[in-house]
Amino acid sequence: MQRVGQNERVPVTITLNGRQVTALATSRTLLSDFLRQAVGATGTHVGCEHGVCGCCTVMIDGVAGRSCLALAVQVDGCRIDTVEGLAGEGGALNALQRAFQANHALQCGFCTPGILMSFTDLLARNPSPTEQEVREVLGGHICRCTGYAGIVAAVLQAAAEMRGEAA
Amino acid sequence: MKPRPFDYVRADSVAEVLELLARHGEGARILAGGQSLMAMMNLRLVQPEVLIDISRIAELGEIRIVGDMLEVGATVTQARLEAWPKLEEVAPFIARAIPWVGHFQTRNRGTVCGSIAHADPSSELPLSLALLEGEVVLRSCRGERCLKAPEFQTGMLTTAREADEMITAVRFPIGVGRKGAAFREVARRHGDFAIVGIGAVVAGDGNIRLGVGGVSDRPRTITLPRADESDLQDRIERFAWELGGYDDIHASARYRRDILRRLAPRVIQEALQCNG
Structure with missing residues (x-):
């Protein structure tokens, strides 16, 4: 049994984008705040803080989930992947990111980090999603610039490229 | 926040x-x-x-068959049950309804038992529990008890769970809906809280069991004898009127009843059509 009292501050260790990091958290620190404020990884955005908008979506042990609905102490020892981990050496964008750029799939970009993480999960599980499947996953996000058509096109294009098909 | x-x-x-x-x-x-x-x-x-x-308690993470019931442990996520290879064969109604539970991203972490414990009147899994006549396993230091859906579901966001009890598993009877199962809901956006959710299964005797979420304070069910279509519509109209419905920011009681009147016949039709 592990107990964290309400006035305690405890070290929490996560593997963030492949690198082990440790920072302090209280029992009520949300994973989203832990990433942004304790670790300093501000790529993950925070919108509604009750699981509706999808901005804060990260991958927790390999599956996409809301970081505002998880506690830092709850994911101690877990692997967390965020938007900062997508680009390769020297900041080279990955296939999904390139497709977002090519299809104008972001305007203000606030919602984009969460959307990228959801589709990183989807494409890992299902390399050939239908447009309907892409739309259903996108249903878990809100883009107030309403650039949904570009996002759907980008994901389908990235999926094709990752399957080795010509775009 | x-x-x-x-x-x-x-x-x-x-x-x-x-x-x-x-x-x-x-x-x-x-x-x-x-x-x-x-x-x-x-x-x-x-x-x-x-x-x-409780998320790291290994003994609560099982999906298994116990006798003639499908048992889902307290930490089994909705995504895991959705991806379980035998789901279509063992619980075809749940296979239809579970893609409607929340979003892809929330199903990844949200649990089957958690949704049933939360007891939102418009949720798909509490409706599945009621429609399939499933049961909830509750454990406390005092012992273990097993409640049938109507005993467990007592109202809006309230259940018969005592303060010292935890839900260790929920159970669904195997095979209900093999003769036909369908689910539909009306929501502002796929994955949002349903305004009204409707499920139907064709029972072994050919009768139709209809379950409705989002109209009353808890999921409601009715058994409709397979009869001619006009009689069916009358029964649905009466059922909708009996349930009453409630007003909230999303919809009026009347609108909820209207959805039930119009959508239920289509869901029943769909269930009958997939009757192999």
């Missing part, structure tokens, strides 16, 4: 959870997937003194 301070305890076994629940009672809450509870805590609608994290 942050939770109020609380003591966090990660339990390693069910015995530890039961001991904590016995000690803290109403002040304690169980955290599994957190997809309803954490949202309510962030909004401060729920303010537990002690939060008991």
